[in-house]
Amino acid sequence: MTSKQRVVVVCPGRGTYNKPELGYLGRYHSDKTALLETIDAYRRDQGQPSVVELDSAERYSMATHTAGEHASALIYACAAGDFADIDRDQYEIVAVTGNSMGWYIALATAGALSPASGIDVINTMGSMMKDGVIGGQLIYPVCNADWHLDSQHLRTLQQAMREVNADAAHQVYVSIRLGGYWVIAGNDSGLKALEKVLPRIDDTYPMRLHNHAAFHSPLLAEVSEKGRAALPASGFNPPQIPMVDGRGHIWQPHATDTQALWDYTLGHQVVETYDFTRAIAVSIKEFAPDKLIVLGPGATLGGAIAQTLIQHRWWELGQKSDFIARQKTDPVVLAMGIPEQRALATGKPAD
Template sequence: MTKTAWLFPGQGSQAEGMGVDLKDTSIAQERLAQAESILGWSVLEVCQNGKEKLTQTLYTQPCLYAVEGILVDLMRDRRREPQVVAGHSLGEYVALYAAGVFDFESGLRLVQRRAELMDKAEGGKMVALIGFNREALQTEIDKSADVVLANDNSDGQVVISGTPKAVDAVLAQVKTKRAIPLNVSGAFHSPLMAEAAQQFQEVLQSVEFADASVPVLSNVDPTPNCEGEVLKQRLQAQIVGSVRWREIMAQLSEMGIEKAVEVGPGNVLANLLKRAYSDIARENVGSLAVLQA
C-alpha cells in the first residue's frame, strides 16, 4: 500500500465554479443543505455566481471548507484513505474533519466563526515574499515586535504579517525577487489577531474534539499527533501562530510518505512539494471528473 498524505489548501486557492460539478451527488446535496442551514446562504450559489463574494473572507473560508469536505466524503466513498493529513491555514479544519476529529457541521460552525472574526480584522498588512535571504529577513523581523513570519511556505516563499509600518520597514531592508501584498484587511497569523483568537475560543471550547483516526500535522506544530485535546490547543494557537508549512513538508518526507493528494481547488501545495521534495508523488483531486477518472 502506498503511504499517502491528504493535504488541504486554504484561502487563496478558491476559484469560481469550484464544487459545482459535485452538486448532483447525494453526498454533496446533503452537505450543501447542511451548510445552507448553518450559514443562511448557498455555498453553491456563491461558488457558481458570486465571484465578488468568493474573494471575501466571510464567504471564502466556509466555501472552501464545504467543497473540500465534500471531496473528502466522496474519496472515502471510493474507499480511499490517508495515512496522515495536514491543511494550510483554513485547510487545517478540513484535515481535522478528514481525520474524524469532529463532524462536518461542527467544523463548519468553527470555520464560520473564524471567517467572521478574520473578516472584521483591521489595521494589518500581509506581504508574500519570493526569492530572499532567509537569515537577513529573520534579522529584520527580530528587530520589530509588530511583524512576524506568518506563513513559512518553503525555502523560497514566505508571508510576513504585521502593522503596515512594520511590514514596510522590513521590506525596505530586505532584497527580494518579488514582494506581493495580499488582499486582506488584517494581519492574519500574527499576535495582532489576539483579540480574535480570544473570541474564537468561546466557540472552539463548545466543540468536542475526538482523537484523530490518523496523525494530523498542525500548522503551529508539525509533529504528528492524534490526541483530540492536543489538536484543539494547536488549532486555538493557529489564529495568532505561524503556518509552518515548510516543516510540515519535511515531516512528510521523514515519515516516508510516498504520495501526497491535494484535496481541493488548485495545486498550490502540490507545487510547493514538487520543488522541495520531488520524490514524493503528487495528485490533485479538485473535481468529480478527477475522482471518476
C-alpha cells in the same frame, strides 16, 4: 490483487478559491447534498449567503469571494467534497495535514470535528474579521530558481524584519513557512516599511496577499480569545486518521487529548508561526506515502510541497526540473484542482 497506495492528504488554506475556481462546487460536488445542506443551513442561520449561491454567481467578485466569512466556507465545501471523492479502492489515506486555514479542514476531514462542528469552527474563525481585517500578509521567496533554499534571500529577509521591528510602531512576524517562501504577517505600517526595505525579486516580490489578515501572529490574540469563547472543546473528538499540525506534531487517533487539541487549534495555531514546511517534512518521513493528494479548490500548494520534497531529496528529487519531469511520468503530488491529476486521485475520467 493490487495493494493500495499510501497517501497523505493536504488541505488548502485561504487564497485558493479564485476566479478560475468559480463554479467548482457545481462542477464536482452537486451530488454532495448532505454536506452542502449542513454548511448552508448553518450559514442561513447566520444571515450569510449559501456556498452554493456564492459558487454559482454569474461573476467572480474579489470583494465578495475573498472575504473571510465567505472564502473560508467555500474552500471548506470544495475541499471536503474532494476528500469524499478520493478513490478508496486505490488509495489508503494514512495522514492528513493542511496549510493555515487548512488545519481546520484537516480536523474536519480526519473526523476530529463532526460535519456540524466543522462548519461551526471554520465559519466562526473565518468570520472573526468581517467588520475589519486585522493587519495583513505578504509573501517573499527564500529559494532560488531551482527551488533550493537560498541562504542570502533568507538572511536578507530576516535582517529586513529586524530593521523594521526596531521601530516600535512597526510589527512584522513570520506567519507561515511555505516551502521555498515565507509569508510575513504584520500591521500595515510594518508591512509597508518591509516592502520598502526588501529587494524586489522577479518584479513580483514582496507581494501583498489580498484580503488576508495577520494570521499566525500575536496580532490575532483577540481573535484567539474570541474563538475560545465561541467554540467549546466539547466539539472536538479524537481523529479517525492521524493529523500533522503546523508544528509538525502528530495527533494520533488513540492518543489525542481533545482538550489539548482544542487549545492548540484556537491558541498556538492562531497566534504563532504555522510551519507548513515542517508539516510536510514530518508527513513524508513518518508516514512514507507513495503520493500526496492536495484537495481543491485551486492548486497553489503544489510548488511549496515540491520545494519541501526537494529540500529533503525525497523520491530523489534534487531540483525544480526533477519534480516537473517526475510529474509528467509518475506524479507524486496530485492536485485535485487540476483536472488531469484529479482523475488520477478519483479514478474517474477528467472532464
